[in-house]
Amino acid sequence: MPEIEPILEARGLTRAFHGFVAVSNVNLRVRRGTIHALIGPNGAGKSTLFNLLTKFLSPSSGQIFFKGKDITGLAPPEISRRGMVRSFQISSVFPHLNAHENVRVALQARNRDTFAFWRSDSRLSSLNAEAARLLERVGLGDDAHRPAAELSYGRKRALELATTLALDPELVLLDEPMAGMGREDIGRTAALIHSLAGSRTVLMVEHNLGVVADLSDTITVLRRGEVLAEGSYAEVSANPEVQQAYMGSHHA
Numbered sequence: 190m191p192e193i194e195p196i197l198e199a200r201g202l203t204r205a206f207h208g209f210v211a212v213s214n215v216n217l218r219v220r221r222g223t224i225h226a227l228i229g230p231n232g233a234g235k236s237t238l239f240n241l242l243t244k245f246l247s248p249s250s251g252q253i254f255f256k257g258k259d260i261t262g263l264a265p266p267e268i269s270r271r272g273m274v275r276s277f278q279i280s281s282v283f284p285h286l287n288a289h290e291n292v293r294v295a296l297q298a299r300n301r302d303t304f305a306f307w308r309s310d311s312r313l314s315s316l317n318a319e320a321a322r323l324l325e326r327v328g329l330g331d332d333a334h335r336p337a338a339e340l341s342y343g344r345k346r347a348l349e350l351a352t353t354l355a356l357d358p359e360l361v362l363l364d365e366p367m368a369g370m371g372r373e374d375i376g377r378t379a380a381l382i383h384s385l386a387g388s389r390t391v392l393m394v395e396h397n398l399g400v401v402a403d404l405s406d407t408i409t410v411l412r413r414g415e416v417l418a419e420g421s422y423a424e425v426s427a428n429p430e431v432q433q434a435y436m437g438s439h440h441a
């Protein structure tokens with residue numbers, strides 16, 4: 190059976206900083222509709238790889254393909270128009286706007302409405318309905334009219350996720366979505382990420398291995414800039430080299 194084309198593919202991706210190779214010849218294939226996690230001990234190159242894939246950094250060599258097209262030379266706004274959105278990329282939360290208004294601004298950005306169109310009553314009510322639906326989805330229905338600045342850290346991250354989803358991405362890239370969250374917010378965010386798979390694809394860097402184990406279809410383990418192992422959580426966690434790589438790291 191021919192292999193289905195991956196939604197995102199990296200070939201020979203390499204990035205050096207003044208001679209130090211932080212990401213070395215990484216080949217990665219992210220399958221459509223799956224949740225794919227990048228893990229690895231401190232300094233393994235996760236952030237650098239994530240920044241390369243989302244075009245925040247340029248590779249020293251190698252290529253990136255999204256939906257079969259070479260996007261290596263494209264800037265972040267162009268790849269987001271094509272359906273690959275890094276959470277918090279465009280959709281930074283405006284602290285003085287309330288949660289509902291923040292999501293509406295993101296919806297407006299997606300639709301690139303003209304000001305006149307944006308003001309039309311029917312347009313406004315359909316945007317309002319969609320914003321309310323997205324806020325419910327991330328568990329912020331009751332906080333819709335609170336200024337973003339007043340939301341807890343975890344709730345702010347949920348709002349960021351809602352504004353990301355407002356852009357209707359095919360591929361969502363999440364940079365440590367659970368960082369700084371308490372247990373309740375982690376549970377809620379994990380359920381939300383889980384619900385995205387199928388209709389969307391998720392690629393995330395995440396340190397919380399419990400979350401990674403529960404959510405991921407595929408895990409790529411990096412060590413010293415290289416892919417050390419790839420597979421399901423059961424596969425990679427049983428790999429002695431992976432266990433070795435995590436020894437002595439605070440993630441162990």
Ligand SMILES: Nc1ncnc2c1ncn2[C@@H]1O[C@H](COP(=O)(O)OP(=O)(O)OP(=O)(O)O)[C@@H](O)[C@H]1O
Binds near residue numbers: 210229231236238
């Ligand atoms: N701009 C830079 N200049 C020089 N070295 C860098 C730069 N960015 C990253 N590095 C180095 O590249 C290596 C990989 O860093 P990176 O932040 O990608 O790792 P990481 O796996 O995300 O680590 P952590 O889990 O600690 O966030 C590290 O040794 C780091 O010091």
